[in-house]
Amino acid sequence: MVITRYRSEKFRNLKTLELFPVPGVNVIFGENGQGKTNIIESIWMFTGCHSFRTHKHTELIEKSQREAKVSLSFSAHGMDNDALLTIGQKREFMLNGAVKESPRRFLGEFQSVVFSPDSLSIVQEAPSERRRFLDIAVSMIRPAYSTQLLKYTKILTNRNALLKQIALGTAQEDYLDVWDEELARCGARLTLYRLHYIDELAHIAAEIYKEISGGKEFLKVDYQQSSRCFSIDEYEMTESIFIGLQKNREADIRRQLTSIGPHKDDLLLSVDTLAARQYASQGQQRSIALALKLAEGFIIKETTGEYPVILLDDVMSELDTKRQGFLLEYLKSWQVFLTCCDPSQVSRIKNCKLFHIENGFLTGE
Ligand SMILES: Nc1ncnc2c1ncn2[C@@H]1O[C@H](COP(=O)(O)OP(=O)(O)O)[C@@H](O)[C@H]1O
Numbered sequence: 001m002v003i004t005r006y007r008s009e010k011f012r013n014l015k016t017l018e019l020f021p022v023p024g025v026n027v028i029f030g031e032n033g034q035g036k037t038n039i040i041e042s043i044w045m046f047t048g049c050h051s052f053r054t055h056k057h058t059e060l061i062e063k064s065q066r067e068a069k070v071s072l073s074f075s076a077h078g079m080d081n082d083a084l085l086t087i088g089q090k091r092e093f094m095l096n097g098a099v100k101e102s103p104r105r106f107l108g109e110f111q112s113v114v115f116s117p118d119s120l121s122i123v124q125e126a127p128s129e130r131r132r133f134l135d136i137a138v139s140m141i142r143p144a145y146s147t148q149l150l151k152y153t154k155i156l157t158n159r160n161a162l163l164k165q166i167a168l169g170t171a172q173e174d175y176l177d178v179w180d181e182e183l184a185r186c187g188a189r190l191t192l193y194r195l196h197y198i199d200e201l202a203h204i205a206a207e208i209y210k211e212i213s214g215g216k217e218f219l220k221v222d223y224q225q226s227s228r229c230f231s232i233d234e235y236e237m238t239e240s241i242f243i244g245l246q247k248n249r250e251a252d253i254r255r256q257l258t259s260i261g262p263h264k265d266d267l268l269l270s271v272d273t274l275a276a277r278q279y280a281s282q283g284q285q286r287s288i289a290l291a292l293k294l295a296e297g298f299i300i301k302e303t304t305g306e307y308p309v310i311l312l313d314d315v316m317s318e319l320d321t322k323r324q325g326f327l328l329e330y331l332k333s334w335q336v337f338l339t340c341c342d343p344s345q346v347s348r349i350k351n352c353k354l355f356h357i358e359n360g361f362l363t364g365e
């Protein structure tokens, strides 16, 4: 997947801005607050159909303007495509002149992976950050997963609302049975998608981590299920979640929250058997985040047959020379967009194209 032309208009602070990237490394540089991340964010919109920074899409429009537009020309599977995103009251995606019925219908058309200082939260923060990573990564290659996730979230919201009513004495406890069944059925499907993905992710991320650490350390990636199910049979998993829900019913009513299901599961990351969140050094945590993100990109490539575009936002200065070297060597065949303040940080990259951005304007290539 290669972007051949990028254009944005009134996206945050970006003025009408057009660039023609090379298939290799594209370096976008400029001082802080000039619009570098805004370019990365606008490209990723075509992958996630929403921003990685906000859920309020009106924030993406330049202040006091009514509409923002971003367009990408990109090649994929030997075809040239033109995609247009318009953000106004709503978001609308067009691909090759045809409007998508909903933004989610664009999922899977353009693949990219973003790695930024925020990616460290996958290792350092609460389980919800790791579930978010998984949910986005799996949706990318299995759009059916995102439909299932949406369904699950609705069931969960309904069950939690009912728990509240029961706690207040305005609904009967046995109304929960139907929601428990639905939640278990849908939850088991979600879990199986995730397990299948983690199977591959664990293997690839471990290989990459081994290379980053010079073969000295071993990364382990496991999935921890709140239902403690050890079977990968859909029926048995459904049963296991259902039984878990029944067992925890009293506590759930007291807390007015559902304590079992994929919304409570976690991705366990460890280096040489020690849990990464608590024990890994900052450098090791950075390497883990990088290994997971590169593995995400690799799986997209294996599944779709196309290299996703790699978006590296402000990360070079945080990686030591060895890790930088590894990253650039690893990404030799990929199209990369890399942002930094000072282009001398990336002077070792050969044949890259430089773009200077200042106050939302491109001031030179
Ligand atoms: N909706 C908006 N309208 C106008 N300017 C915005 C909007 N959203 C963010 N900005 C501006 O964009 C700039 C931040 O751009 P960003 O891409 O994050 O900078 P950096 O180059 O450091 O990555 C800030 O100056 C901010 O005020």
Ligand SMILES: [Mg+2]
Binding pocket: 036, 037, 038, 313, 314
């Ligand atoms: Mg930035």
